[in-house]
Amino acid sequence: MIGMDRLLRDVTVLIVDDEERNLDLLGDVMSGEGYRTLFASNGLEAIDVVNERHAEIDLILLDVMMPQLDGFATCKRLRQMDSSAGIPILLVTALAGRRDRLRGIRAGANDFLTKPLQIVETRLRVRNCILQKRLTDAVKKDLFRLQDLERMRDTLVHMVVHDLRSPLTNLMLSMELLLASPLLSEGDGELVRDAQLASERLMQLVNTMLDVSRLESGEFPIHLRSDCMVETLRTTIDRSRRVSGSRVLTLETPLDEHVMAFDVDVVTRVVENLIQNAIKATSSNGHITVKLSIADGRALVEVQDDGHGIPAEQRARVFEKFSRAAQPETARRAPGWGLGLSFVSMAIQAHGGAVGLDSEEGEGSRFWFSIPDGVSPEAPRPEPAGSS
Numbered sequence: 001m002i003g004m005d006r007l008l009r010d011v012t013v014l015i016v017d018d019e020e021r022n023l024d025l026l027g028d029v030m031s032g033e034g035y036r037t038l039f040a041s042n043g044l045e046a047i048d049v050v051n052e053r054h055a056e057i058d059l060i061l062l063d064v065m066m067p068q069l070d071g072f073a074t075c076k077r078l079r080q081m082d083s084s085a086g087i088p089i090l091l092v093t094a095l096a097g098r099r100d101r102l103r104g105i106r107a108g109a110n111d112f113l114t115k116p117l118q119i120v121e122t123r124l125r126v127r128n129c130i131l132q133k134r135l136t137d138a139v140k141k142d143l144f145r146l147q148d149l150e151r152m153r154d155t156l157v158h159m160v161v162h163d164l165r166s167p168l169t170n171l172m173l174s175m176e177l178l179l180a181s182p183l184l185s186e187g188d189g190e191l192v193r194d195a196q197l198a199s200e201r202l203m204q205l206v207n208t209m210l211d212v213s214r215l216e217s218g219e220f221p222i223h224l225r226s227d228c229m230v231e232t233l234r235t236t237i238d239r240s241r242r243v244s245g246s247r248v249l250t251l252e253t254p255l256d257e258h259v260m261a262f263d264v265d266v267v268t269r270v271v272e273n274l275i276q277n278a279i280k281a282t283s284s285n286g287h288i289t290v291k292l293s294i295a296d297g298r299a300l301v302e303v304q305d306d307g308h309g310i311p312a313e314q315r316a317r318v319f320e321k322f323s324r325a326a327q328p329e330t331a332r333r334a335p336g337w338g339l340g341l342s343f344v345s346m347a348i349q350a351h352g353g354a355v356g357l358d359s360e361e362g363e364g365s366r367f368w369f370s371i372p373d374g375v376s377p378e379a380p381r382p383e384p385a386g387s388s
Contacts, residue, residue, distance in 0.1 A: 007134040011035040012056045013126070016046040016074070017063040017092070026061055026092075029122055043069030047077055054083035058130050061113070064093035064104070072107045079108030086136065088129040092117070154213065161209045168203050172196065208339050212321065215346035222350045224261040229299055231257065233290055236268050240275045246284050249275070253292040260299055260373050266347050267371075273340040274303040274367050281307030281365060294373055298353075302368040309361040318357055319345040344369065 013035050015026045020041075027037050038053065040046035043066055050057060060078070064071035071091055078084045091104045094115040101112060111125055175196040178184060184192065214220040230253055237251050271290070278288045282305045291302040310318065321342045344367075345355045353371035 007131055007138075008034075008127070011058045011130055012038060012053075014038045014040065014046065014049060014057050014060045016040045016043065016060065016066075016071075018042055018066045019063075022063065022092075025117070026122075029117075029119060030061075030126070033123060033127070035126075042066055043071070043074030043077070046074055047081070050078060050081065050084045050087070054087065057084075057087055058133055059126060060084075060087055060089045061126070062089055062091055062109075064091055064095060064100075072103055075104065075107040075109050086133065088133050090125060090129060154216075157209060158213050161206045164206050165203070168199060168206065172199050172203065175199065205339070208343050212339055212343050212346060215343070215350060220347075220350060222263045222266060222347075224263060226259055226261055227264050228257045229260055229262065229267075229292060229301075230255050232264055232268060233271060233292055233301065236271045237275070237290055240272060240279075243276075244279055244288070247279060247282055248285075248287045249290075250288070251290050251292070255292065255294070258292070258294060258299070262299075262351060262371055266351075270344050270347050270369065271301065271303070273344050274369075277340060277367065278303055278305035278307065278365070281305050281309075283307070297373050298370045299373045300368060300370045302366055304364065304366045306364040309363055310357070310359040310365055311361055315357055315359055319355060341367075 011034070013030045015023055015030070015037055016039075017023050017026070018041055023039050023041070027039065030037050035058075038049055038057065040049050046060070046062070050060070062071045062075060066074070069077070071093065075089055075091065078087075078089065088110040089108065090111050090113055091109045092113045092115065093100065093104070095101075096114055104112060110129055113122055113125060175192050178192050179189060179196070211220060233251055233253070237249055241249055275288060275290070282288060287306050289302075289304045291300075291304065293300045293302075319341050321339060348355050348369045348371060351371045353369055355367070355369045357365060357367050359365035
């Protein structure tokens, strides 16, 4: 927690007024609080001071009734300048009417001080505005630092995984050659097959990390073509049964077939990721159901499991990179880096779609995505089975 005293150190206040006695009065009040002061005798001079010294100014006390450029116009001009966008402005005015206050708010003022000034009120309003600015500046600084760290992490991860692809490919090829050797014993063959499976999983992770990076930068191509969504889901489920163990994996849809435009390879990977996520979340005899429905010009795909569910405080972050939901001690520890659901979210958004999650602890989870139910104009519709 940032201490208030620390936030009020090295404060600089710009006082703008065309009357010298008002400059002296406000200058004495600000100096009494330990603040440094800058002065301007009119609006144009104030704009020049802000242009030159905006980095050190924490607050502007701006008189309204001034010749040439009044306080309202000066405030509006200041708010149009990038250099003063984050500096609070207190209008100092004898005008107490609602219309004048609304005019000041429209010009960009943060607050008002009404003449004749009350010293205690002036100190408190000035102090609150400065604290608000300093807190905002601290949050922005922390945010920029976190963004820089995230960029550094992403760059490092991208470099590492990119360099991993070549040695991994060579390793996988070497294991394929080993498995084809007649000199390999049955026991050694099992070890090589286990190593081959592990390297395939690692290659899948590497590819997912690179694809997430490409999706973030808008460089991941989405190739829409007309295909049958029902058949794509059916094929994906059949393939997923090989790693689902004794879990029951079913497809529910009122449709025998449905032709629409989507990237078959990408949607297949999306569904595989959701099914793998459900497998990790369910017990060995659990149930996983994939549902397809069409409504309001969109295709909705749902993956429902009866696993342990996701805690409420973690649901909002499940689609973030490197985010992994905590699991109960009785659940099987899920491998991975928490990128599968990030890929799901970004890939579906690249389709112009949406993703979501409904979950209750102890009652399972329902992940879903929807994409526009259109047919790509440049791709022909597939011919029905049995047509000539």
